[in-house]
Amino acid sequence: MTTIGHAIVLGGSIAGLLSAAALARSAERVTVVDRDVLPVDGPEAMTSRRGVPHGDQVHHLLSLGHRRIEELLPGISEELLELGCERYDDVADFSQFVGGAWRMRVRSDLIVTMFRRPVFEWAIRRRVLALPNVEVVKGMAVGLIGSDDRSRVIGAKVRGGPGGELLGELVVDATGRGSRSPHWLEDLGYDKPQERHVRIYMGYSTYTVRLPEGALPEGLAGIAVSATPADPFGVAIRPCGNGLHDVAAYGMAGNYPPDDLDSLEGFFEGLSSPLIAQVMKKATVTSEIVPYRMPGNQRRMWEDLDRRPEGFVVLGDAVTSFNPIYGQGMTMAALGATLLGGAVEKAGSVTGVADAVQAELGVLAQVAWDLAVGSDSVYPQAEYENTEPPSARDKAWGRAQSAAQSAEGTVRVAMRATALYMDPSYLEAPAVRDVVARWLDSGRTPDESVRDPLHPPAVTEGYVDSADLLLGRVV
Ligand SMILES: Cc1cc2nc3c(=O)[nH]c(=O)nc-3n(C[C@H](O)[C@H](O)[C@H](O)COP(=O)(O)OP(=O)(O)OC[C@H]3O[C@@H](n4cnc5c(N)ncnc54)[C@H](O)[C@@H]3O)c2cc1C
Structure with missing residues (x-):
């Protein structure tokens, strides 16, 4: 049932695409704006793109996010398997060495799907952009357009592409961790949300490999040696579909893994389990090594604003971005999109939607935040801004x-x-x-x-x- 007219989604990555999918059910039309071309066909469609510099890094999808994405895009789980993604028992099929001991393995109901992020994003993109009322525009969002009394957002300023001003009833900011919307809101006379940080200064070096039969110990699909305060380096070797494995070397607390093959060989030898080096000696490298560094967890307290304009919602990493080791970002994106779609359907208009979505998302973000911060706080080097460490x-x-x-x-x-x-x-x-x-x-x-x-x-x-x-x- 159509309840609103034109919705504009800024950012066409996971949060933006899922928001578009959720809104397409009740909006007459949805326009997704991204600074990148979002290809659906051709070989580049399944490669990472400039606007998502973390696109080549290892990405795991939590079960909750998977469930919400399947609800938004029914049948996508099967499509992922058809694309070569693989399913495993998260507890039985992987081994993890932490602080000098292995975690136990037992059969469970916790089944996860493994993929490379560009494949996953493409699977979502081709579904969403095929919806008859969703269109995509290439351009850079540079601000919001307010109503005369500034009580509502009525559009977005977009540079490049068709350019100019896009007008709509609802604007969604899904432009990621670096979102400028706190400043855009300030330009309309509103306060910026408070920012909270727990910085742990982590870095990845990620690449894909092909492992011959028997390279991993019998019965294992993947193996990880986890970083700890005593030894802040770790490696995870996990399947990523089509018979390949992702290798993610990482470091915490300002310790970064090397990003060339020769140095990585020494890095693997220095880990607390020699098994990683043994496995990697048998691996054939199938991609470039891509490094990525980030300071850590960042939360914008959108739900705490005293006043906000109607018709403007912020989702995905623009709200909360975590230490990626915990794999929470895409799930938060899916939860936000689901809340948004539900709120618009329930209200039958955009009135009250922004307040409702930011409040409900804030509750979910706090749970994810506490989980991530609880784990990062084992490092004495963790830095806290506007938030307290666990007791x-x-x-x-x-x-x-x-x-x-x-x-x-x-x-x-x-x-x-x-x-x-x-x-x-x-x-x-x-x-x-x-x-x-x-x-x-x-x-x-x-x-x-x-x-x-x-x-x-x-x-x-x-x-x-x-x-x-x-x-x-x-x-
Ligand atoms: C190293 C690393 C590993 C990660 N691993 C995992 C993982 O294992 N599991 C997991 O769930 N999450 C993981 N994440 C987080 C995950 O990538 C994000 O949560 C997810 O992509 C959702 O983010 P988003 O869509 O909000 O923003 P992004 O993915 O950052 O996308 C933002 C989009 O907005 C566009 N854009 C930006 N500014 C503008 C503008 N002004 N105008 C127009 N377009 C704009 C960009 O081109 C891009 O398409 C990881 C993140 C990193 C950094």
Whole structure:
């Protein structure tokens, strides 16, 4: 049912495209504006582009985001598989070495789909741009247009392409972490949102490889050695579709991995598990090595503004951008788009939509923020601006949770479900909380049997269902 006229979405990456998909259900027409050409056909359509400089970095999709994207674009999960993306059990098919111990593996319901981001973005793009009421315009958004009394945003100023002024009932800012919209709003006489930061200064070097049969230990689809405060470097080797693996070397707290093959060889040798170097010796490199550095978590408190114009909504990284290790950004983009579509449908107009969407998104962003900041705060070098670090008690609890994942299937699955569904209530399940409390009280650390850095554990007998944890069916 059509409820609004013209909606303008600034930015045509994940947040912008998903917003367009959500709005296309109730807007007469949707115009997506991006500074890049957004190709649908031809070989460049599935490569990364200039406007998304992080496009070649390893990208994992959380289950919650996957669910929302499937709701916005029904059938996309199957399409991803047809494009060569691969599905795995997040807990059983991967091994992770953290702080000198392997995390346990157990069969679970936590199935994830692995891909290269350009393929994923293209799969979304071709679906969204094929919608009859969605069009794309190449141009640079440079400001907002306010109504005479400035109570509403009635369009956007766009440079390049057809250029000039685009008028519409609703403008969505999905221009990413570097969004200029706080300044655009100031130009209309409104306050800028407060910014919060937790800086951890991290860097990636990412490339793809082909691994021969048997390069990884039997039964494993991927392997990771995680950074810790004692050793701030890590590597994840994970499948990314079509038989390839992404290799993401990374460093935290201002320690950056090298970005050339020779130096990376030495880097792998220096990791706490020699298994990575052994696997990488067998790998055939299939792409360039692409480095990327970022300061860390950034949150703009759009929900806290005392006043805002009607008809203007901010989504995606323009609201919250996280340390990418936690893989939350695309899911936040999907959650924002879903809220936006629902709010417009419910209101039947744009009145009140901005307030409602920013308020609801703020609640979800806080959950994701707490998860990311909780993990980054293990580094004493983390810098906090306009936000507090977690308490000493929370940090001790976090250490016990981490240690318990070496031997307790319930805790391992609850931790992954919390991350994949951005829902800490898995960790509140009695079967999980009581176990963690025992580890904390006894000061227990991982057993010797999981400390051999060359030998990841086999999959443990049994199956843990994350939904059963929530329902209290696991004791
Ligand atoms: C190294 C790295 C790894 C990451 N890994 C993951 C991961 O594993 N999982 C995950 O979920 N997320 C990950 N993310 C985050 C993820 O990339 C973003 O959350 C996701 O792309 C959604 O961002 P967005 O659409 O809001 O902005 P972006 O992806 O930054 O896109 C912004 C778009 O706006 C356009 N644009 C910008 N300014 C203008 C303008 N003025 N006018 C017109 N167009 C403009 C750009 O061209 C671009 O298309 C990672 C990020 C980084 C940096």
